[in-house]
Amino acid sequence: MTATKAVGIIEARGLVALTAGIEAMCKTADVQCVAIQKVGMGYLAAALEGSVAAVRQALEIGELAVREHGELKAARMYPKPDDASLNVLDNGSRKVFTGSAPALEHGSA
Numbered sequence: 001m002t003a004t005k006a007v008g009i010i011e012a013r014g015l016v017a018l019t020a021g022i023e024a025m026c027k028t029a030d031v032q033c034v035a036i037q038k039v040g041m042g043y044l045a046a047a048l049e050g051s052v053a054a055v056r057q058a059l060e061i062g063e064l065a066v067r068e069h070g071e072l073k074a075a076r077m078y079p080k081p082d083d084a085s086l087n088v089l090d091n092g093s094r095k096v097f098t099g100s101a102p103a104l105e106h107g108s109a
Contacts, residue, residue: 006055007086010062010075011045017070018044024065025058043073052079 008031012018022033031050039045048058059075066072078085 005049005081006052006077006079007081008048008050008055008059008062008075008077009045010048010059010066011039011043011073012066013042013044013071013073014069015044017066017072018046020069021062021066022046022048025062028061029054029058031055031058052077055079 008025010018010021010025012021018036022036025031025048026033029050031048031054033046033048035047037045037047048055050058055077059077063072063075066075
């Protein structure tokens, strides 16, 4: 990851709310969703990458979309993340993604 990149993570309760947030973020700013993780108790998290400005804009819009469709747990941007921090996201899923997140299994949310 280059020094101009940032990572944003948004956590929401419910698949519909998170999907609405991802849709709004990707359509509003030049970001890519690079991971989706089921956290538990109905919560899911999505990670996105882009420039610092794009991730900031995406998270602002994503927060609004999630709140409109469900419950926002947290949203956070990590500008110029350290490689050690990025390793948290590198659980093998980054290699699988080719610009889009994989579909969740039916009934897994």
